[in-house]
Amino acid sequence: xxxxxxxxxxxxCELYPRFSLRGALRIWQDRxxxxxxxxxxxxxFVRSNAGQPVPATLLPNGEHIAT
Amino acid sequence: xxxxxxxxLAAHPRAIHLRYAxxxxxxxxxxxxxxxxxxxxxxxxxxxxxxxxxxxFAGGVALTMVGxxxxxxxxxxxxxxxHPGSVLGGVLFGAGWAITGACPSIVLVQLGGGHVSAxxxxxxxxxxxxxxxxxxxxxxxxxxxxxxx
Amino acid sequence: MPDWLLHDYWxxxxxxxxxxxMVVGVWLAERRLLGVSGSYxxxxxxxxxxxxxxxxxxxxxxxxxxxxxxxxxxxxxGPEAVAELEREQAAAAAAAPAGPxxxxxxxxxxxxxxxxxxxxxxxxxxxxxxALGSSGWEVRTDLGPLHEALTGGxxxxxxxxxxxxxxxxxxxxxxxxxxxxxxLSGCSRLQPASLVATASFFGTAVAVSFALEAVAR
Numbered sequence: 174x175x176x177x178x179x180x181x182x183x184x185x186c187e188l189y190p191r192f193s194l195r196g197a198l199r200i201w202q203d204r205x206x207x208x209x210x211x212x213x214x215x216x217x218f219v220r221s222n223a224g225q226p227v228p229a230t231l232l233p234n235g236e237h238i239a240t
Numbered sequence: 241x242x243x244x245x246x247x248x249l250a251a252h253p254r255a256i257h258l259r260y261a262x263x264x265x266x267x268x269x270x271x272x273x274x275x276x277x278x279x280x281x282x283x284x285x286x287x288x289x290x291x292x293x294x295x296x297f298a299g300g301v302a303l304t305m306v307g308x309x310x311x312x313x314x315x316x317x318x319x320x321x322x323h324p325g326s327v328l329g330g331v332l333f334g335a336g337w338a339i340t341g342a343c344p345s346i347v348l349v350q351l352g353g354g355h356v357s358a359x360x361x362x363x364x365x366x367x368x369x370x371x372x373x374x375x376x377x378x379x380x381x382x383x384x385x386x387x388x389x
Numbered sequence: 390m391p392d393w394l395l396h397d398y399w400x401x402x403x404x405x406x407x408x409x410x411m412v413v414g415v416w417l418a419e420r421r422l423l424g425v426s427g428s429y430x431x432x433x434x435x436x437x438x439x440x441x442x443x444x445x446x447x448x449x450x451x452x453x454x455x456x457x458x459x460x461x462x463x464x465x466x467g468p469e470a471v472a473e474l475e476r477e478q479a480a481a482a483a484a485a486p487a488g489p490x491x492x493x494x495x496x497x498x499x500x501x502x503x504x505x506x507x508x509x510x511x512x513x514x515x516x517x518x519x520a521l522g523s524s525g526w527e528v529r530t531d532l533g534p535l536h537e538a539l540t541g542g543x544x545x546x547x548x549x550x551x552x553x554x555x556x557x558x559x560x561x562x563x564x565x566x567x568x569x570x571x572x573l574s575g576c577s578r579l580q581p582a583s584l585v586a587t588a589s590f591f592g593t594a595v596a597v598s599f600a601l602e603a604v605a606r
Contacts, residue, residue, distance in 0.1 A: 181321045181383065185427075187443075187499060190420055191458065196478045197471045198462055224377040228442030229499045234465050237442075238457045240449040256447060256498050260508040263415055263423075268515020270407045275398035277516055279532040283539070286598035292401045297572065299405025300412075304577035307413035320565070320580035329564030330571075330589025336556030337590065338597035339540065339549050341532060343568040344561055345425040345512055347554065352516025354528045360547050364554020369429045371555075372562035380563075 180205070180212035182221060187229040205233040268349050277349040279341035286338055323382040340364075412573050419498070424570025425512070426561040428505040435502050446499035539601040564590070 183189045183206055192201045205215045212218060215233040220226065230238040274296055275281040284290040337343055340361045342350060347365055350358035399407070415423045435443075446454060463471055520526045531537055531546065540549040561567040564586040566575060571590075575583020 184320060191454075194455070195459070196475050198458060199478070200462060200466050200471055200474050203474070204466070222383055224373065226436040226438045228439050229446050230442040232461055232465070236461055236465065238446070238454065238461055240445050240454055240457055254447070256500060257504045257507045259418065260500075260504050261511045263411070264508040264511025265515040265518070267411055267423075268512035268517075269519045270399075270404075270411070270515070271512075272516045272519020273399050273522060274404040274407070277519070278398075279536045281398065283535060283598055286595050287602060288595075292398070293404075295401035296399075296404030296408065297568075299401060300408025300573055301576045303405050303409030304412045304573055305579075307409055308416075308577060311413070311417075320571075320575050320582040322582040322585055325563040325565065326582045326586040327589050329560045329562070330586040331560070331593045332556045333560030333564060333567065334590035334593025335597045336553040336558075336560060337568075338594040338601065339553030340557060341536065342554065342557060343425075344429055344557065345567070345569060347557070348509060348512040349516030349519070350532070352513035352518075353520035354517075354526050355532055356528060356530050357532055357547060357550055360550040361554035361557070364551040364556075365429065365558035366433065368555040368558020368560070369426075369433050369562050370558075372559050373434050375559075376563070 178209050179207045180215065180218060182218055186217065188217070188232070201233055267345065268352060271345060271349045272353060276346050277341075277353050277355075282337075282341045282346075325380070325382060336364075336368075408573055409577075412569075412577065416574075421500075422570065422574035424566055424574055425509075426567040426570055428508050429558065430562060431500070431502055431505040432509065440502045443499040444501045447501050447504075539605050560590070 180186075186206070189202070189206055192198045192206070205212050216235040217227050217231055217233060220231070228237070230240065232238065271277060275293060281290070281293055285293040333343070340347070342358065342361050342365075344365060347358050347361045351362060412423045415421060517526060532550075537543075537546055540546040557567075564571060566572075566583065566586060568590075571580075571583040571586040576587050
């Protein structure tokens with residue numbers, strides 16, 4: 174709210190730290206988490222605000238990590 | 241990749257259960273030995289009769305800060321965002337703590353310490369946690385802080 | 390081992406060091422901040438879909454998760470965009486070889502509901518071991534004479550515990566943390582929400598405690 178520059182859900186996000194593991198994965202942080210407006214399009218953010226389940230495998234674009 | 245990949249113990253499935261069992265055991269033991277599970281001690285802190293628990297808590301905050309600053313830049317850690325629930329939730333929790341002597345961890349420490357009546361508190365805590373999400377969705381306008389619980 | 394470690398309540402300075410060791414230690418080991426109300430939330434609010442995802446991640450080979458995540462990344466953004474970012478990072482690393490601060494943004498393992506429940510149960514076991522020290526462990530049906538005197542005694546005290554417990558559960562969820570999550574983990578990092586929440590619950594607890602005394606007299 175006061176800090177509109179990045180996603181306010183980073184603190185509790187299961188995925189954000191994984192995106193720091195390898196350089197290439199930071200593209201998620203650039204395009205979603207740390208982006209001033211696009212983080213609001215993150216599927217995890219959207220579902221969380223709608224009170225829907227947010228599985229740990231759900232990616233910002235709505236896909237799942239296929240394990 | 242080999243058929244049976246070797247993994248460090250820390251990454252073994254269910255190792256996280258073992259590690260959190262240790263944290264719970266140590267934290268519960270410590271809270272009990274500090275006296276946070278003793279209603280009389282907690283009440284004495286709240287009415288300023290005995291500041292030992294308050295100093296323990298405030299000193300813990302200060303030393304944790306020293307630890308985090310020593311580890312790395314604080315700015316590398318994520319932020320908590322202020323919303324109306326920070327105040328209102330704090331007021332409700334504070335009232336409950338004064339009445340029961342319990343915060344979410346202490347109620348379990350009281351129970352382990354033999355206080356059967358803490359079951360009544362625990363029932364209340366579980367009901368309160370369960371009731372919050374539906375109430376929030378229906379009536380409270382601000383955003384929840386986190387994506388995952 | 391000094392006698393007071395097991396048989397008296399710990400002095401404030403030792404308790405403070407204990408709290409700090411717990412919070413910093415759990416962060417170093419898990420990349421998670423210590424917060425007990427979060428475990429309650431995970432135990433109660435989490436859906437089956439969410440818990441299955443957490444369990445799958447916990448049980449999968451870390452290397453397999455890495456591969457799957459990389460595949461999903463390439464599928465989402467295309468190989469060109471990913472390669473370009475890697476080139477940019479290589480250039481930035483060459484210009485400033487110090488690199489990002491290590492230690493505070495590493496990975497954390499997915500935590501299944503059962504691990505949260507284990508943590509909560511072991512808090513009670515820890516409380517049992519702690520009580521075996523000075524006072525000795527015994528079954529008690531109340532929280533002591535002071536609590537009985539302040540809250541009416543007997544069945545009324547018990548009702549107060551249920552109602553107060555509800556306030557604790559509901560309030561910590563609303564505030565997004567409790568004494569550990571906001572108080573220790575948050576205040577130590579000077580997080581505004583945590584400072585406000587902690588001032589709010591300590592202040593209210595002081596006011597209500599004085600009110601209980603005034604009414605009981």
